[in-house]
Amino acid sequence: MDWLKTVPDWFYEFPEMNGSLLREGTRAVDQAYKAFSRAWGDTIEAIFxxxxxxxxxxxxxxxxxxWWIVLLVATAIVWFSSHSRKITIGTVVALLLIGIFxxxxxxxxxxxxxxxxxxxxxxxxxxxxxxxxxxxxxxxxxxxxxxxxxxxxxxxxxxxxxxxxxxxxxxxxxxxxxxxxxxxxxxxxxxxxxxxxxxxxxxxxxxxxxxxxxxxxxxxxxxxxxxxxxxxxxxxxxxxxxxxxxxxxxxxxxxxxxxxxxxxxxxxxxxxxxxxxxxxxxxxxxxxxxxxxxxxxxxxxx
Known part of the structure; x- marks a missing residue:
């Protein structure tokens, strides 16, 4: 086990160093993004x-x-899109149950x-x-x-x-x-x-x-x-x-x-x-x- 003596000390500290770098990096990113949000948040919100x-x-x-107009329109859209009686009837039944409950x-x-x-x-x-x-x-x-x-x-x-x-x-x-x-x-x-x-x-x-x-x-x-x-x-x-x-x-x-x-x-x-x-x-x-x-x-x- 003598080879362990040749390992530099920083090797054992590497995980802690890595964690410290990660914390510093994420903190810097968070601060930069918060600054960006304060500067441009209102402008971006106005765009949308x-x-x-x-x-x-x-x-x-x-x-x-x-509700009955919405049901008729939805049924018409489903029918003209699918031309399927099963899908159309299923749509009517589903929407009616949604309304009932x-x-x-x-x-x-x-x-x-x-x-x-x-x-x-x-x-x-x-x-x-x-x-x-x-x-x-x-x-x-x-x-x-x-x-x-x-x-x-x-x-x-x-x-x-x-x-x-x-x-x-x-x-x-x-x-x-x-x-x-x-x-x-x-x-x-x-x-x-x-x-x-x-x-x-x-x-x-x-x-x-x-x-x-x-x-x-x-x-x-x-x-x-x-x-x-x-x-x-x-x-x-x-x-x-x-x-x-x-x-x-x-x-x-x-x-x-x-x-x-x-x-x-x-x-x-x-x-x-x-x-x-x-x-x-x-x-x-x-x-x-x-x-x-x-x-x-x-x-x-x-």
């Missing part, structure tokens, strides 16, 4: 003000509209934020997916970022956003969008890259511009795959409902959080089942619409 106004307007629209208002609040988050994810994610499909370099840069967004624990998203914007609808909306956006980006990229090269060559032969090739060929052919991405985005947004309720997002997540805190088993299960019902409606409807697009594409090429 129109989005908050739209969300509040849409939520108020769903809450003030008579007194969860209608919370469900409308959840629907409003899910719709807005999905639209925002599409508006941001679709162009990023298109850029990824057109450049391997962009794909190499964006893919690791998407990996971090999908694997980072959802509660970690709350820390910087709450420090920056406080508690409320906008922080909750941003948390949901960050968590739910990766699927639409990935599947938009994948769908465009899977478009048959012979079809693109034919478009070039007819003198199509880059924009015409994208809008007239690539996006229509990739639409079933993009719809699968939208489906996954909606599912991930719904999965964040309970987490977002921690920072003030009202809806079905708040009763579930109250049930966890106060150990109300029945309340938690009922509101959880309402979230499941909404998720199934979105999932089956978007899947059926994607299958319809796929069949239409196959018939056009057949």
């Amino acid at each position: 003000r129109p989005l908050l106004d739209f969300l509040l307007w849409f939520e108020s629209l769903l809450l003030t509209t008579p 007194g969860m209608w208002e919370d469900t409308m609040r959840t629907l409003s934020i899910i719709v807005v988050c999905t639209l925002l994810s599409i508006v941001i994610g679709l162009p990023i997916g298109i850029l990824m499909s057109r450049s391997d370099r962009v794909q190499a840069i964006v893919s690791p970022i998407l990996d971090v967004m999908q694997t980072m624990p959802s509660f970690v998203y709350l820390i910087p956003i709450v420090m920056l914007l406080g508690i409320g609808l906008i922080p909750g909306l941003l948390v949901v969008v960050i968590y739910a956006m990766p699927p639409i980006i990935r599947l938009t990229n994948l769908g465009i890259r899977l478009v048959d090269k012979e079809v693109l060559e034919a478009a070039d032969a007819f003198g199509a511009s880059t924009w015409q090739r994208l809008t007239g060929v690539q996006l229509p052919l990739a639409l079933p795959t993009i719809m699968a991405g939208i489906n996954q985005t909606i599912m991930m947004a719904l999965a964040m409902v309970v987490v977002a309720s921690l920072i003030g997002v009202r809806g079905l997540g708040q009763p579930v959080l109250q049930a966890i805190t106060n150990q109300y088993f029945a309340q938690g299960v009922m509101n959880g089942l309402a979230i499941v019902a909404i998720a199934i409606i979105f999932d089956r409807t978007s899947q059926a619409y994607g299958h319809r697009l796929q069949r239409h594409r196959e018939a056009a090429h057949g």
Whole structure:
């Protein structure tokens, strides 16, 4: 054991030194971020003000509209999207049960934020997916970022956003969008890259511009795959409902959080089942619409 005498003293102190460096580094980062939050928090909040106004307007629209009108509109959307009697009847039954058990208002609040988050994810994610499909370099840069967004624990998203914007609808909306956006980006990229090269060559032969090739060929052919991405985005947004309720997002997540805190088993299960019902409606409807697009594409090429 004489070789131990040759080990320098700093080797034994290395774990403590490492821990000290980590504490100093995290303290410096925290102080810098707090300073950034104080300097730019109000400006960033003002940027998102129109989005908050739209969300509040849409939520108020769903809450003030008579329930039977909302039910008719939802049924019509599901029918024209899926053309399935089972899915349409299931939607009517689920929404009626939600109303009967007194969860209608919370469900409308959840629907409003899910719709807005999905639209925002599409508006941001679709162009990023298109850029990824057109450049391997962009794909190499964006893919690791998407990996971090999908694997980072959802509660970690709350820390910087709450420090920056406080508690409320906008922080909750941003948390949901960050968590739910990766699927639409990935599947938009994948769908465009899977478009048959012979079809693109034919478009070039007819003198199509880059924009015409994208809008007239690539996006229509990739639409079933993009719809699968939208489906996954909606599912991930719904999965964040309970987490977002921690920072003030009202809806079905708040009763579930109250049930966890106060150990109300029945309340938690009922509101959880309402979230499941909404998720199934979105999932089956978007899947059926994607299958319809796929069949239409196959018939056009057949």
